[in-house]
Amino acid sequence: xxxxxxxxxxxxxxxxxxxxxxxxxxxxxxxxxxxxxxxxxxxxxxxxxxxxxxxxxxxxxxxxxxxxxxxxxxxxxxxxxxxxxxxxxxxxxxxxxxxxxxxxxxxxxxxxxxxxxxxxxxxxxxxxxxxxxxxxxxxxxxxxxxxxxxxxxxxxxxxxxxxxxxxxxxxxxxxxxxxxxxxxxxxxxxxxxxxxxxxxxxxxxxxxxxxxxxxxxxxxxxxxxxxxxxxxxxxxxxxxxxxxxxxxxxxxxxxxxxxxxxxxxxxxxxxxxxxxxxxxxxxxxxxxxxxxxxxxxxxxxxxxxxxxxxxxxxxxxxxxxxxxxxxxx
Numbered sequence: 001x002x003x004x005x006x007x008x009x010x011x012x013x014x015x016x017x018x019x020x021x022x023x024x025x026x027x028x029x030x031x032x033x034x035x036x037x038x039x040x041x042x043x044x045x046x047x048x049x050x051x052x053x054x055x056x057x058x059x060x061x062x063x064x065x066x067x068x069x070x071x072x073x074x075x076x077x078x079x080x081x082x083x084x085x086x087x088x089x090x091x092x093x094x095x096x097x098x099x100x101x102x103x104x105x106x107x108x109x110x111x112x113x114x115x116x117x118x119x120x121x122x123x124x125x126x127x128x129x130x131x132x133x134x135x136x137x138x139x140x141x142x143x144x145x146x147x148x149x150x151x152x153x154x155x156x157x158x159x160x161x162x163x164x165x166x167x168x169x170x171x172x173x174x175x176x177x178x179x180x181x182x183x184x185x186x187x188x189x190x191x192x193x194x195x196x197x198x199x200x201x202x203x204x205x206x207x208x209x210x211x212x213x214x215x216x217x218x219x220x221x222x223x224x225x226x227x228x229x230x231x232x233x234x235x236x237x238x239x240x241x242x243x244x245x246x247x248x249x250x251x252x253x254x255x256x257x258x259x260x261x262x263x264x265x266x267x268x269x270x271x272x273x274x275x276x277x278x279x280x281x282x283x284x285x286x287x288x289x290x291x292x293x294x295x296x297x298x299x300x301x302x303x304x305x306x307x308x309x310x311x312x313x314x315x316x317x318x319x320x321x322x323x324x325x326x327x328x329x
Contacts, residue, residue, distance in 0.1 A: 066257025
């Protein structure tokens with residue numbers, strides 16, 4: 001064959017190296033298509049989308065850092081152990097133990113390592129006291145999908161796929177389409193890394209959470225099979241009787257680092273000049289609180305106020321504060 005003819009033939013033949021992308025929707029060039037994408041992205045937003053995350057207090061100085069060196073956390077990050085845990089980490093603890101604070105802390109720490117076009121960290125914090133979308137999986141999928149598509153803008157091409165979403169759709173898609181869009185976007189991650197943090201699962205309807213956890217298990221399983229870098233961290237109270245088939249389970253109470261944080265907090269914030277009295281009060285608080293970080297912070301404040309007033313009722317006030325329901329503080 002004439003070499004010149006061969007070159008011309010190669011120039012007009014389609015390249016086969018991207019055959020795996022044949023199913024990728026072809027990007028429309030019209031302004032209408034771009035407008036359609038923007039409308040869909042905007043439809044995912046809602047007013048309280050970040051309200052719970054922003055109201056969670058930042059971790060107190062020097063607390064929570066133990067988690068970054070915990071063997072379970074390091075195993076979760078270890079891609080070579082993904083066959084064991086499928087990229088799923090579940091933190092459980094009693095009410096007030098500090099789960100949300102730790103979730104916000106490790107989310108913030110991981111977010112700092114995000115690399116444009118290569119690694120993305122997204123999150124959703126359920127809020128039982130909030131509006132409907134703050135405590136439903138619909139709100140969660142809307143938030144996570146929006147963060148994913150804005151974090152990796154090229155994935156917005158999935159919004160052009162008529163097999164998933166109608167071109168006439170401009171309002172927020174229904175739940176089943178949100179799930180399909182999220183799954184489709186993840187399937188195109190290629191060599192990029194995606195980490196999801198979903199906090200306070202117990203503050204959402206249990207059946208919705210069950211279905212959502214199963215969905216994430218399916219996605220994690222598929223990503224593990226395809227050697228894709230996807231991982232998710234959940235947190236909940238013990239009372240949520242839902243579990244995963246594969247994953248790392250971490251109980252917050254009893255962890256050495258958690259106990260050290262409680263000790264550090266009481267030592268720093270108890271305002272007593274008498275070292276012996278301070279030591280006895282700290283021991284009583286830590287013993288009675290039994291790992292409940294929120295209760296410790298409330299009791300320390302009450303005890304400090306009582307100590308400033310003086311009198312002999314400090315121990316009585318301390319015992320009353322420890323036994324008081326959290327909602328009464």
